[in-house]
Every structure is written in C-alpha cells, then in structure tokens.
Amino acid sequence: MLVLDYHLHLWPHGTRATGATIEQLAAYCEAARAAGVTEIAVTEHLFRFVQADAPLAGFWEDDPDPALRASMAAYWESHNQADLDDYVETALAAKDAGLPVVLGLEVDHYRGRMDKVAALLDGYPFDVLLGSVHWIGAWGFDILEDPVALAEWDRRTVESVWDAYTTDLEELAASGACDVLAHPDLAKVAGRRPEVPEEFYDRMAEAAASSGMAAEVSSAGWRKPAGEAYPAPALLDRFHRAGVPITTASDAHELPTVAHRSDDVRAMVAAAGYTELTAFSARRRRAVPV
Numbered sequence: 135m136l137v138l139d140y141h142l143h144l145w146p147h148g149t150r151a152t153g154a155t156i157e158q159l160a161a162y163c164e165a166a167r168a169a170g171v172t173e174i175a176v177t178e179h180l181f182r183f184v185q186a187d188a189p190l191a192g193f194w195e196d197d198p199d200p201a202l203r204a205s206m207a208a209y210w211e212s213h214n215q216a217d218l219d220d221y222v223e224t225a226l227a228a229k230d231a232g233l234p235v236v237l238g239l240e241v242d243h244y245r246g247r248m249d250k251v252a253a254l255l256d257g258y259p260f261d262v263l264l265g266s267v268h269w270i271g272a273w274g275f276d277i278l279e280d281p282v283a284l285a286e287w288d289r290r291t292v293e294s295v296w297d298a299y300t301t302d303l304e305e306l307a308a309s310g311a312c313d314v315l316a317h318p319d320l321a322k323v324a325g326r327r328p329e330v331p332e333e334f335y336d337r338m339a340e341a342a343a344s345s346g347m348a349a350e351v352s353s354a355g356w357r358k359p360a361g362e363a364y365p366a367p368a369l370l371d372r373f374h375r376a377g378v379p380i381t382t383a384s385d386a387h388e389l390p391t392v393a394h395r396s397d398d399v400r401a402m403v404a405a406a407g408y409t410e411l412t413a414f415s416a417r418r419r420r421a422v423p424v
C-alpha cells in the first residue's frame with residue numbers, strides 16, 4: 135500500500151491565494167485516505183508568500199531577455215499574495231487536530247540566492263522542504279500556458295535546456311537548503327527530451343546522492359505533455375542504485391487530483407526495487423515500508 139502524498143498545493147496557478155483552512159486540509163486527507171494514502175505533506179510554493187518578496191523578487195533581473203524578464207515579473211506579481219505565517223499556523227492546527235498532515239513547502243531554486251532562502255525559512259517548524267528548479271534565469275520553462283515561456287522552447291536546443299536545468303539542480307542540491315528533489319527531471323515537461331538523456335540522469339542521480347537528498351516520484355508528469363511520471367524509469371533506476379531514498383507525490387493543486395494515479399506510482403516504485411518510502415518530521419527522515 136502506497137502511504138504518502140508528499141507534494142500538495144492549496145491554490146491552483148492562475149487563481150488568487152485565499153486563506154488556508156483546516157477544512158480544506160481535512161478534505162485533502164479524506165481524498166488521500168480513500169486512495170490508500172495515509173500521510174500527506176502540504177507544500178505550497180515559496181513564491182506564493184509575501185514574505186519571499188523582499189529577499190527574492192527581482193531574481194529575474196539578471197536575464198538578458200526583456201520579454202522573459204517581463205513575463206516572470208508578471209508571474210511573480212500574480213502569485214505573491216499569501217501569508218506564510220497563516221499557512222504555517224493552519225497546517226500546525228491541522229496536525230494538532232490529529233489530521234495526518236506534515237508541514238512542508240515547495241522551495242524553488244534561486245540561482246546564487248539559496249542562502250537568502252535558508253535565512254528566510256530558518257525558524258519555521260517545517261517537516262519537509264521540497265527543492266524544485268522551475269526556471270532558468272528569467273525563463274519559467276514549465277509555465278506552458280504562457281506564450282512567451284512556451285515560445286522560448288523553440289529558441290533553444292533541448293540539450294542546452296537540459297544542461298542548464300541540471301546545472302541549477304546541482305546547485306540546489308549542493309546548497310543543502312531542501313530535503314527532497316521534486317519532479318527531478320522536470321526539464322522534460324514540454325515533452326522535449328535530448329537524444330541521449332543518460333548523461334543528465336547520471337548528473338541528477340549524483341547530485342541527489344552526494345547531497346543526501348531524497349527524490350520524489352510524482353504522477354504530475356502524466357498530466358503534462360511529457361506523458362510520463364517524474365522521474366523517468368531510467369532515472370529512478372539510477373536513484374535506486376545510488377541509494378537515494380524516495381517519496382511519492384501527486385503535486386495536486388486542487389482536490390480532484392490529490393493522490394492522482396497513486397496505484398501507478400506504487401507500481402513504478404516497486405518495479406525499480408524500492409521496498410520503502412521516506413517520510414519526514416522536523417526535517418528528519420524515517421523509512422516507511424511500501
């Protein structure tokens with residue numbers, strides 16, 4: 135029985151962040167339970183929270199492309215509304231009420247600024263921090279609904295995108311700021327893969343293994359042009375051989391996709407030879423039998 139959904143958002147992209155409520159978390163737990171999932175992590179994006187604005191807004195300003203800079207600035211502006219303290223308090227109240235929730239955050243990669251991220255998050259009682267590469271410079275390469283971001287895929291070679299993505303992933307892992315590599319091969323989101331992905335898989339597996347991070351197995355890629363879970367089976371095999379522990383996740387942004395395709399994720403994990411998942415509490419891991 136698959137027992138974790140360790141990547142859940144409260145607010146869909148393109149909608150305003152409303153206040154988090156215990157009722158919403160209870161509904162998530164109920165949907166997860168119905169799918170055989172016994173513990174969830176709420177992991178809203180760091181960039182949703184106004185507390186991230188002062189230390190991190192403007193990370194896109196170094197990018198030479200004005201269209202990408204404007205696109206990212208607008209994306210940030212449309213998302214940066216919620217209060218981190220409210221979010222944390224709601225999740226803690228849910229835990230206190232006995233719901234099987236752990237407090238997490240999806241921490242985006244900010245090139246050269248992960249020390250600022252760590253300083254911002256220090257002092258909050260997080261159970262688990264996901265680390266994600268969502269943008270390369272000012273380019274939000276996975277914001278496929280943005281025509282500017284989507285068009286950029288035609289202006290670069292797939293190899294250069296994967297190389298830049300992997301370089302950022304290596305920096306993120308080496309920073310030690312996070313616990314789990316989320317959607318580890320997100321560079322395939324648009325369905326474009328290099329002819330020889332193995333060298334990138336090797337680098338991703340080495341980054342995870344040398345940093346001590348876990349990696350996430352996520353059904354979200356099935357809902358994208360990639361048409362494949364994250365990570366690809368060949369990358370998951372490398373994680374397994376390198377001794378990288380794993381979590382499982384849906385990356386749902388609303389109730390209907392909580393625990394999405396958890397049976398298929400469980401089958402993938404088993405096929406790769408994993409017999410346990412990794413849960414977190416106060417950023418310390420514990421093994422959970424599959």
Ligand SMILES: [Zn+2]
Binds near residue numbers: 240266268316317
């Ligand atoms: Zn993500």
Ligand SMILES: [Zn+2]
Binds near residue numbers: 143240385
């Ligand atoms: Zn996410």
